Amino acid sequence: xxxxxxxxxxxxxxxxxxxxxxxxxxxxxxxxELNGHANPSRTSEDPGERALATWKRNNKTKLxxxxxxxxxxxxxxxxxxGENMP
Numbered sequence: 174x175x176x177x178x179x180x181x182x183x184x185x186x187x188x189x190x191x192x193x194x195x196x197x198x199x200x201x202x203x204x205x206e207l208n209g210h211a212n213p214s215r216t217s218e219d220p221g222e223r224a225l226a227t228w229k230r231n232n233k234t235k236l237x238x239x240x241x242x243x244x245x246x247x248x249x250x251x252x253x254x255g256e257n258m259p
Contacts, residue, residue: 194243197228202250211254233258 186192204225205211213226233251236244237259248258 194232197225197232198243198246198250200225201229205250205254209254211251211256 200221201211201213204213204222211229213222213229215223215226215230217223217226232243232247236247244258251258
């Protein structure tokens with residue numbers, strides 16, 4: 174009963190960090206689809222693109238060599254656009 178009440182609350186999440194990560198990965202995927210590459214610029218005039226570039230750099234570094242779901246998803250997306258992530 175309490176679980177259902179929580180889940181009906183607007184914005185409620187059992188795993189907000191993962192959902193935020195998923196939103197960033199989706200944003201990178203959309204960026205890549207629109208631009209033909211997955212390299213947002215950290216010097217862009219667009220603050221959203223700069224933030225996405227920072228997120229990508231941080232996660233590519235953090236997830237190197239890992240085999241978890243997030244690392245696999247990012248690795249696969251980058252591979253689609255010709256970029257390797259060890």
